[in-house]
Amino acid sequence: MEITSEIKKTREIIKQAKAAGKTIGLVPTMGALHEGHLSLIRICRQKCDFVIVSIFVNPTQFGPAEDLAKYPRPFEWDCRLCRDNGVDLVFAPAAEEMYPQKQIIWVDVETLGDHLCGASRPGHFRGVCTVVAKLFNIITPDIACFGQKDAQQLAIIRQMVRGLNMNLEICPCPTVREPDGLALSSRNQYLDSQQRQQALCLLQALRRAGEMVAAGQSDTQAIIAAMKEIIERQPQTRIDYISIVDNDLLQPISRLDRPALIALAVYLGPTRLIDNIIVDPANKSL
Numbered sequence: 001m002e003i004t005s006e007i008k009k010t011r012e013i014i015k016q017a018k019a020a021g022k023t024i025g026l027v028p029t030m031g032a033l034h035e036g037h038l039s040l041i042r043i044c045r046q047k048c049d050f051v052i053v054s055i056f057v058n059p060t061q062f063g064p065a066e067d068l069a070k071y072p073r074p075f076e077w078d079c080r081l082c083r084d085n086g087v088d089l090v091f092a093p094a095a096e097e098m099y100p101q102k103q104i105i106w107v108d109v110e111t112l113g114d115h116l117c118g119a120s121r122p123g124h125f126r127g128v129c130t131v132v133a134k135l136f137n138i139i140t141p142d143i144a145c146f147g148q149k150d151a152q153q154l155a156i157i158r159q160m161v162r163g164l165n166m167n168l169e170i171c172p173c174p175t176v177r178e179p180d181g182l183a184l185s186s187r188n189q190y191l192d193s194q195q196r197q198q199a200l201c202l203l204q205a206l207r208r209a210g211e212m213v214a215a216g217q218s219d220t221q222a223i224i225a226a227m228k229e230i231i232e233r234q235p236q237t238r239i240d241y242i243s244i245v246d247n248d249l250l251q252p253i254s255r256l257d258r259p260a261l262i263a264l265a266v267y268l269g270p271t272r273l274i275d276n277i278i279v280d281p282a283n284k285s286l
């Protein structure tokens, strides 16, 4: 496995892999790899001949009061996990390599970017799209893998690829969970034991929503109210949002008459966690 930090060197290696007829897969990450990332890597490995993991804690997607400085950076450990999981190249640039000068060109998102997670994280998806577009231009992958856990990010990246005619396939990958159901996240490590226990209410609320849909409930406000009640039973929670939206343009829907994304973000103390499920009232399954 090779590790690069320079764009030029990275491009050379990729050029050679392409010349040897290999298909290129990218798993973009901010490091602090966990089983969720490893499942993206394994899916990418199955689909592509040459797997690249980018590790870059992208400053432009963090707000001024967010956890950029304290975001975990266990680089050696991450590289070991990549090596053990058959990654061919880790691209881990410094911020100066990705942003050598003040960034004045941005990939911005209308509509999809300013609600759900975008409401409490202004500019976040502009930062995500810009860095992902840079990574796509540097790496020119055939396939890039993204987790369904970040459903809004996935929907926005898909729109970006479509809207800017980018020549690659976006591969959505299922959310990986702890045995008790908590969705894996690098931020879970910030939780103390009480918060960790209370964090289970996110999935409990989503499961309740799924049951209500399966039982024929189509009033999204009733579903949201039931979810709210489950979460508010836990003393350390603060709801950022609970939304039921269409899974393409992420517009809120009032009656569940088509497949929808039920997404929520909840603070446990200072740590903000997200999770979601897709429901389809037609086949009444999660």
Ligand code: PAF
Binding pocket: 028, 029, 030, 056, 058, 061, 128, 131, 132, 150, 153
């Ligand atoms: O999902 C993430 O870890 C990041 O948002 C991404 C896609 C690597 C862009 O920085």
